[in-house]
Every structure is written in C-alpha cells, then in structure tokens.
Amino acid sequence: MSRNKSSGTSAFSKHTEMISLGTILFALIIVFSLLLPGQFLKAGNLQSMAFQLPELGVLALAMMITMLTGGINLSIITSANLSGIVMAMIITRNVTAGMDASQTGWIIFVAILAGMSISLVVGLVNGLIIAYIGISPILATLGTMTLLEGISLVITKGYVISGLPRSLLQIGNGVFLGVPVPMFIFIGVAIVMAILLNKTRLGLSTYMIGSNIKATGFSGINTNKVTILVYMISGLLAGLASLIMIARFNSAKAGYGSSYLLVTVLVSVLGGINPNGGFGKVSGVFLGLVLLQVISSGLNLLGISQFLTLALWGGLLLGVEGLRLMRRPGR
DSSP states (O other), X not given: OHHHHHHHHHHHHHHHHHHHHHHHHHHHHHHHHHHSTTTTTSHHHHHHHHHHHHHHHHHHHHHHHHHTTTOOOTTHHHHHHHHHHHHHHHHHHHOOTTOOHHHHHHHHHHHHHHHHHXXXXXXXXXXXXXXXXXXXXXXXXXXXXXXXXXXXXXXXXXXXXXXXXXXXXXXXXXXXXXXXXXXXXXXXXXXXXXHHHHHSHHHHHHHHHHHOHHHHHHTTOOHHHHHHHHHHHHHHXXXXXXHXXXXXXXXXXXXXXXXXXXXXXXXXXXXTOOTTSSXXXXXXXXXXXXHHHHHHHHHHHTTOOHHHHHHHHHHHHHHHHHHHHHHSTTO
C-alpha cells in the first residue's frame, strides 16, 4: 500500500513538473509576443525556429536515451561530425556535374549508409566498453569523443568539405506545406523514440537499468545487451543528426556543433530526465527544446548577446535542478 502511494505521488509530481514546464513556455511566448509585437509570432520567425530545432532535437534524444540508464554519451557531437565528414567526402568525390539523378541518388544513398554505419559502430564500441569492460560512461565516451575528434581532424586537416548536391540539401533546407523538412524528420524520430521507450521490452529495460541495474539483472534481463543497444541507438541518432547538419550547412567539418554537447544535457534535464537514470519522457525533452528555442529566438530579436543567452540557459538548469532537489521527500 505504501509503495503504491509512493509511486502515485511520484507520478503526480512528474505530471506537475510537465505542467509547470508548459506554463513557463506559454508565459514566455506571451511575454515575447508583447515585447516584440508583429515580430516574434511572425511566420518567418516561427519557420526559422523550426529550422534550428531539429538537429539539436535529434542530438538531445541521443543524449536522453543514455541518461535514462544512468549513463551519458559525450561522443555524440564528434560521432556526428565524423559521420558527416565521411558522407560529404564520398559524395563530393563521386558526384560530378554530368551525372543523372539516379546515379547521384545511389551515391548519396551509399554515403548516408556509410555515415550511419560509422555512428552505429561508435555506439557499439561505447556500449561494449561500458557493459563489458566496466569503464564509467562519462570516461568511456570522453575517450571516444577525443579519439573521434582526432580522427576527424586528421582526415580533413581542419578544412571544410563543401559543395554537396542540391538534392541532398533539400533534407536540411527544404520546406513542405510551410514546415521545414528537418522538422518532419525530428517529429518522426521523436514518435519512434516515444514508442520504443514506452511500448517495448527494450524501453522498459532501459528505465529499469536506470532505476536499479542490479535488481534488473536479478530479474533476468541481460543488462549488458540492453546497455549496448542503448548506446547503438544513441550513435545512430547522432548519425541522423549529422545528415541534417551537413544538408543544412552544405558542408562538413570536425568542429561543427561543438556547443551542442552541453545544451543536449541541459535540454534533457530541463525536460525531466533524471540525471541518475530511471525516469524521463520524450514529450518532456520536446518541451525543453521548444522552451530553449523560444528563449534564444526572443532574446536574439531583442538584440541581447548570444553569450548572455548561454548564461541564462545555465542559470535555468541550476534553478530547475535546485527546485527538484527541494521537492524531494525529507528535505
């Protein structure tokens, strides 16, 4: 009886947290609309936000799924960059001006497959190191991050690889029914992730590992296998994010998205992901993403420095975590 009551209280608390996040988002939209009449809710600004959100959103989901197990993946950005560099190199070296659409399409397909395979292998390596060698996720993925960054710099010598075909650029810059194509990709990925986490055995096992990995092992679940699959999914999502990035920027480089790493952690925690694992929803991460994008866009239109925006994001993270700690029973 006590357990049920505790579980119900926890669920109510998390539900209240989501309502609070939604209320803050709604309030910010009202404030920026009043401060920037005719600008903030303008179709062009909304479309601009919809273009900026997806790549960070997919990376945030890549971070989220590892955090649900009580881990972290610091290599998502460098994995995405290496994946994008491989895609761009294959395409730029094989696509020529005289090729027809079908030939170009096949080369792009092979390039995407190669890039995704690399990010999947990176996820596999991370999972194996964490599950079987027993290195902590933060150290394992920090090592992988540094290794991948070095490989990317050696391959590119620090230069930018650019000049991608127009058909690929539509993935990052195309618009359908007034909505950016990347936004459709992100929404599709978010739906798949929500189903995976809420409706499958793998998803349940992921939450259980984050709550108590030893008890999960005693229940008959192969925790090593689940951990490896989680990091492979994280790697695959990083690869997908790289596809959106190179298509949007028309280039690939070793240092792209370096500022995204800590923001993905911020978005995850802000969206209700427990840093110790065991709890979090895709819907919360989505709300957190939109909240940060609204803040960034509103402050940018007000002419406030981007550096101050980053400072506010950091303060928001500390504030949210402080409030959560204060709400815990016994405090």
